[in-house]
Amino acid sequence: MARQGNILLVDDDPSLRRLLALRLEGAGHNVESAESGAAALRALERFNADCVITDLRMDGMDGIDLLQRLSHDRPTLPVILLTAHGTIPEAVTATQRGALDFLSKPVDKDVLLARVDQALDQAGVAGGDWREVWRSRIVTRSPLMHRLLEEARLVAETDTSVLITGESGTGKEVLARALHDASPRANSAFVAINCGAMPEQLLESELFGHEKGAFTDAKQAQQGLFRSAEGGTVFLDEIGDMPLALQVKLLRVLQEREVRPVGAQRSLPVNVRVLSATHRDLSEAIEQQQFREDLYYRLAVVTLALPSLRERPEDVAPLARHFLDGIARRSGRRARVYAPDAMERLCRHDWPGNIRQLSNVVEQNVALTRGHVISPQSVDKALSGHGRRSATAATLQPLAEARDAFVRDYLIQLLRISEGNVARSARLAKRNRTEFYKLLNRHEVDPADYKR
Template sequence: MNTAENLAGNTRVLLVDDDPDLLRLLSIRLKASGFDTRCSTSGESALAALASQRPDIVVTDLRMPGMDGLALFDAVRQQDLSLPVIVLTAHGSIPEAIEATRRGVSGYLTKPYDAAELIAQIQRAVGQAGGGSEPAGESWRSAILTRSAIMEDFLQQARLVAASEVSVFIHGPSGAGKELAARAIHKASPRAARPFVAINCGAIPEQLLESELFGHVKGAFTGAHRDHDGLFQSARGGSLFLDEIGDMPAALQVKLLRVLEEREVRPVGATRSVPVDVRIISATHRDLNMARAEGRFREDLYYRLNVVELTIPSLAERREDIPLLAQHFLQRLAARYQRPVNTFSPEAMTLLVSAPWPGNVRQLLNVVEQTVALSTTPVIPASLMLRALQGDGGAIESFEEARRRFEREYLIRLLRLTEGNVSQAARLAQRNRTEFYRLLSRHHLEAGAFKPESGEH
C-alpha cells in the first residue's frame, strides 16, 4: 500500500452539505478511496458531531441555510486551531476565494469539483496539520504531564501558535500551570534557543515594576547605583512572559502599549530608547473583558496582547490527570526528603480525585508534600490524606471562587441533563437564552459539546 493510501485509510473526514444527494455522492467517492467519512447536513449539526468525535479534516459547502461554510470555519477555529477545513461551493468567485483564503481555510474548490483534486487537497491539508509538530518531538511539552483530552487539545493549540510570532494570552485559574504552558510555547517556537524570562506583574510594587520591565540608568532614582537592563532587554531574541497582566497598574499599561507598538524601550532616567526583539506571552486569572468594560484595563493593550487566546483547563476539569500528577509529585518529593513513601492507598487516591481543588495543580503539590513529610509508612493512608486536605489553606475557597465553581458545575449538570439543548437548560435555570449564553461564555462552555452523536453517517 502506498503512502497516499495509508493516509486515506487513517483519515476521518467530516462532510457538511445541505444537499443530501450531493453529500451521499461525495461520501461514496471518498469511501471508495479509503477515507472514513461522517456526514452532517448543516453547520450546526457539524459542530455537534465535532463535539462527539474529532475528525482529521472538515469538508464543507459554502452556501448553506443558517450557518454557512465560513461561519462554520470560524466556529471550528474557536474550538480547534489545528483542524483543517476545505470549502466547496457552486458559487465560486474571486472575492469569496480571497475571503476564504484570508481567514485561513486549507483549501477551496468550486463545484463541479474534480474528485482527484479534492482527494489531493485533503491529503495535503491533513499531512501539513499532522506533520507540523513531528520534527520537534515531544520535548517542548515534557514538563506538562497529562492524559486528559481537554489538556491535549490545549497543548495542540499551543503547539500550533508557537510556530508564529503572534502575542499569546493564556487565561485560566491560579495554580493551573500558566507559566509551564508559556515555557512550553517558548520551547516549541523558533525562539527556543534564546532566553525565556518571566515576571509576575502583581507581585512587584508599582514603583519597581517599571524599572524591572524597562531597566534604568545610574542615578535615575535613589538607590540606582548602576545601569540596569530590564527584562525586555534580558529576553532579547526570546520570549517574555507577563504573568497576572490583569494586575498591571494603569500608568504602566500605557508604557507597555508604547513598547509593543514601537518595539523599543526607554529605561527609567534614560534619554534614548533601546530596540527590543521579544515575543510576548501574557496570562491572568482575572476576567479581562470585565476589566475592560470597567475601565481597569486598556482596550488597545488588550488587543495587542490577545492576538491568540488560549484557555488552560483547571485541575477539576482534568481529573483524570490527578493520579498521574499526584504520583509524579510523590516520587519527586520522597526522593527530595529521603522518605520511604512510594504510593497512595486506594482510599487516599479517591479523596484526591474527588477534592474540589480551587488551588489547582499548585494546591495538589502542596497537599502531596504534606502527606510525604508526615507519612511513616510506604503507603499514604486515607486518614493522612484527609488531614492534609482539611488542613490545607487552599482547600478553603473564597466566596467568589465557590460561587464561580458552583455556577460552572450547575451549568454542566444542566447541559448534561438536556443534552446540550440551550432552550431547555435556560428554562430549567429560569433564565432567558441571552443570559444563559452569557453564563456559558463566562465559563468557557460550549453547548454543542454536550449533544449526543448526530447519527448521520
C-alpha cells in the same frame, strides 16, 4: 526528516482500515481506527489526533456529518476524505466546506503519505520532536486541554502576542514556558515577572532597566528584563495588576519595539515576544478604567483560556503521580504511591486552588508518610486544611439518588416558572397532568408552596 503524527482513520470497511493503518504505521505514524463517525468522536476524547482520514459514505454519521462536527468543534484539525469514483462531486463539495483534500479509492500509497504530510504541515506538526516539549511540560488526558493545546501548538510557531487566562494555580506560567520551548525562540531566554508583586517604580526598573544614579539606590546601571530576554520571550504574569501609568509605557514598548531605561535620554531597540497572563476579567477591568483597552488588544492577539482543575477531573490522578515522581527524583528515593481509596479522595475533591493546591497536598502527603503507600487518612488530613470542598465532589451520590435529586430540582424549577400552576408545568415538561402529579407526590413537592 519525515513528519510523524497521530492519525485517526475512520472507515466502516475493516479490511481497508487494516490496509491503510499498515501503510501509515510503516511510515512512522501513530494510528487509531474507528468504524463510524460516532466512534471517531468518542476516539477523539482520548486520542489527540493531528489528522483525520474518513470515508465519505458510512451508515449513521457519514463523512460529511463528521466533517461538519469537527469543523465546529476542532476547526484546526485537518480532515482528508476517502471517496469512491461516483461520490467525487460530493467530495469536491466537502473540500469547499473545510476538508483539506479527498482521495479516490483505491488509495495510492505514495499519494496517501504525501497528503498526510501536507495535513501535518497544516496542523503545525514540526519535523522535530515537538511532542516531547509538550509532554515534558503539560500533564493531561483531558479533551478540554487537548483542544487548548492544539491552538497553543499552532500559535507557538509564530511571534503573536498571547494572553493566557485562568484561575490562580491552573498552570499559566507552565503553558507560557511550553509555548516558548516549542517556538523558534526556544534557544534564547525565557524571562518571567509577576507584575502585581512589586511597586510601580521598581517594576518599571525591573522591566526596562535603569541608568546609574537614576534613583537613590541605583548604584549601577541595569539593562532590565526586556533587554536581557533579547531574541527570546518575556512573560508578564498577573498583567491585570500592572499600574495604569506603567501600562502606558508598556504599550509604547510593544508599539515601537524599543525600551527607555529609567533615567536614560534615548530608547534602545528590543526583539522579544511577549506572553502575558491574568486571573482577572480584563473586560471588566477595562469598563472600570483599571486596564487600558488599547494595551489589551496588543497583548491579547490570541487568548488561551486554561480550564480549572475541577473542569478536568480526569487529570487529578496523572498529575498526582507526576508530582510523586518529581519528589522522588529530587530526593533520590523510591516514589510513593496512593492507596486506591486515597486516590479516590483526591479525585473527588473540587480543588479551589487548582494544580498548585494539588501539588501542595501531594508534597504534604509525602512528607508525613513513613511507608511506601499514602493512606486515605493522610489525604483527609491534608485536605482538611485546604479550604472548601463541594458537596457533590466530597461524596459522590449513587446514581439513583443523584437522579432523584435532579428530578426534584427540575420539578421545583418548573413550579417556580409557572407560579405553582400544575397544568402549565406539565405542558413545559411535555408530560400529562396525571403523570406530573405522580412525580410531584413521589418527590414530595407541593405546588402550593410555589403559588404567588
